[in-house]
Amino acid sequence: MKIWWILVQRDLLMAWRRSSDIFSVVMFFVLAVVLFPLGVGPELDTLRKIAPGIIWVAALLAAMLSLDQLFQSDADDGSLDLLLLAPIPLETIVIAKCCAHWMVTGLPLILVAPILGILLNLPLSGFAVMIITLVISTPTISLLGSVGAALTIGARRGGVLVALLILPLLTPILIMSANAVDLALVGLNYTPLIALLGAFFLICLVVCPFVAAAALRLAAE
Amino acid sequence: MEALNEYLWMGGDGIFIWSAYSAAAILLGGLALVMLVGKRSVEKRLELLGDKHSQTRKEAGAHDGP
Amino acid sequence: MINLHRYANPNQFMRLSSPLVPVVGFLTCSLFPIGLYLALFVSPPDYEQRETVRIMYVHVPAAWMALLSYTLMATFSAVALIWRHPLANVMARSVAPIGASFTLICLITGSLWGQPTWGTWWVWDARLTSVLILFFLFVGYLVLYGAFDDMAKGARAAGLIAIVGFIFVPIIKFSVDLLDLRTLHQGASVSKLSSPAIHESMMWPLMIMAAAYLCYLITFLLLGVRTEIMAARLRAGHRMRAEKGVQLGSSE
Numbered sequence: 174m175k176i177w178w179i180l181v182q183r184d185l186l187m188a189w190r191r192s193s194d195i196f197s198v199v200m201f202f203v204l205a206v207v208l209f210p211l212g213v214g215p216e217l218d219t220l221r222k223i224a225p226g227i228i229w230v231a232a233l234l235a236a237m238l239s240l241d242q243l244f245q246s247d248a249d250d251g252s253l254d255l256l257l258l259a260p261i262p263l264e265t266i267v268i269a270k271c272c273a274h275w276m277v278t279g280l281p282l283i284l285v286a287p288i289l290g291i292l293l294n295l296p297l298s299g300f301a302v303m304i305i306t307l308v309i310s311t312p313t314i315s316l317l318g319s320v321g322a323a324l325t326i327g328a329r330r331g332g333v334l335v336a337l338l339i340l341p342l343l344t345p346i347l348i349m350s351a352n353a354v355d356l357a358l359v360g361l362n363y364t365p366l367i368a369l370l371g372a373f374f375l376i377c378l379v380v381c382p383f384v385a386a387a388a389l390r391l392a393a394e
Numbered sequence: 395m396e397a398l399n400e401y402l403w404m405g406g407d408g409i410f411i412w413s414a415y416s417a418a419a420i421l422l423g424g425l426a427l428v429m430l431v432g433k434r435s436v437e438k439r440l441e442l443l444g445d446k447h448s449q450t451r452k453e454a455g456a457h458d459g460p
Numbered sequence: 461m462i463n464l465h466r467y468a469n470p471n472q473f474m475r476l477s478s479p480l481v482p483v484v485g486f487l488t489c490s491l492f493p494i495g496l497y498l499a500l501f502v503s504p505p506d507y508e509q510r511e512t513v514r515i516m517y518v519h520v521p522a523a524w525m526a527l528l529s530y531t532l533m534a535t536f537s538a539v540a541l542i543w544r545h546p547l548a549n550v551m552a553r554s555v556a557p558i559g560a561s562f563t564l565i566c567l568i569t570g571s572l573w574g575q576p577t578w579g580t581w582w583v584w585d586a587r588l589t590s591v592l593i594l595f596f597l598f599v600g601y602l603v604l605y606g607a608f609d610d611m612a613k614g615a616r617a618a619g620l621i622a623i624v625g626f627i628f629v630p631i632i633k634f635s636v637d638l639l640d641l642r643t644l645h646q647g648a649s650v651s652k653l654s655s656p657a658i659h660e661s662m663m664w665p666l667m668i669m670a671a672a673y674l675c676y677l678i679t680f681l682l683l684g685v686r687t688e689i690m691a692a693r694l695r696a697g698h699r700m701r702a703e704k705g706v707q708l709g710s711s712e
Contacts (some may be wrong), residue, residue, distance in 0.1 A: 406512045407510060407512045407576050408511070408577050409481065409494060410512060410515065410572045410575060411511060411512060411514050411515055411572075412588040413572050414515045414518055414519070414568070414569040414572040414573065415500075415515075417565065417568045417572070418522065418565045418568075418569060419571060421561050421564055421565050421568075422561065422565070422676060425557065425558065425561045425680065426676075426680065427684055429680055429684060429687065430683070431682060431689075432515075432687055433686070433687040436687055436689060436691050436694060437546055439694055440690055440694050440697070443694060443697045443698065443701070444697075458560045
């Protein structure tokens, strides 16, 4: 557990030293959302209707941008080989990596999302659900993303490839989250969808570390 | 001729039906063609390699035996 | 208990598959004309959908075979991962482009069927959307397979993503089903095709077309694996020749 926490701290420190990366991911998120009213047109009714979907799509794309660096830098400077030799299971290391990744990308996105909700004329009744879905599902993005990042170590065009591999698998999050916010807006019961998002997170928590660890061992061979 | 036109027209939906069938045919046929051409080219290069290989073997026979 | 490793040997595979390819190939070539004849001339037009029901005979088998291809791809990948079966990855790789073509056929013919029956080219309903995602899964697999300089590495990475994708397919299918819920509660529902028990006169053409698609799948799966084995021999041959060239150069 102690080693685990040291790993998280190490990743956080490294992210802090390259804080411009985090900043650009958040700015991409904001910019992507801001582009929609310009493209779709500024009618408030239309914007309100598509707000949850836009925020979620932008969040997914922004998260994709940060994923390719999850393991690649470790593989480049050789620390991945050391991590493979560490006295704790590789699966735990993957979870530590995901945890740190979530803190530096998922968390800022959650903090910025309310402002974007205001920009898109999202009614107040949708805010709470929006935040809840983000809180539950951004960790899922980090977990699934770790699989994509681990599989594409050493691949050509790694960054785009992660998005191509992982986005289809993330569609359940997008559908259920946007659906939950929609249901909340019309005053219907959205808790089943929140529960499903939670279940999806748990499935990913069980499956993804193993696959990512297998991919890391493969990359080190 | 009239009957053929009538048949191809299919009560107004002919265009959809025939495009669906031709899309399937083009995709399946195209893939088949690509795979057959690929197989042929590998076979040809393998034969070429085999010929050259036996040639070099003959030339080099004195040096490194069988 | 079949000894899997007996079939693992590429030479063994080449020997076993060489008489098989013409047989399945012949079956494919003969089943397609029969199926097409039944589908286009013999089967009756539907009462509700008139002649457009004929699109079903190219559309539905494509959907079945797309699912079968993905299952095969994931199974081969799992076999390759667990038993390190040397041919399994090659087989998975050979299924992928065929499966991707089937999904594409399914999407295109579905769209062409949607226009006259639903009045629109594309509906974001559960079935269409899940097939579209299946197509992306195939493409992702193929791109990952080819993204490494070391081919073996690409094969194993792609194998992993095929297995992960297979685990997630039911979840994706389930969540995509929620799309229907959404269109319903927004009141913009598209009347979906009712699916009554299919009549015998339509069953036969459908089954024969499905058999033809299946034979096509098997034929080109075998053919693809054979090509891949020969390509591997070609590479090995080039390498040997290069080494021999160096030897000759140094001995002179």
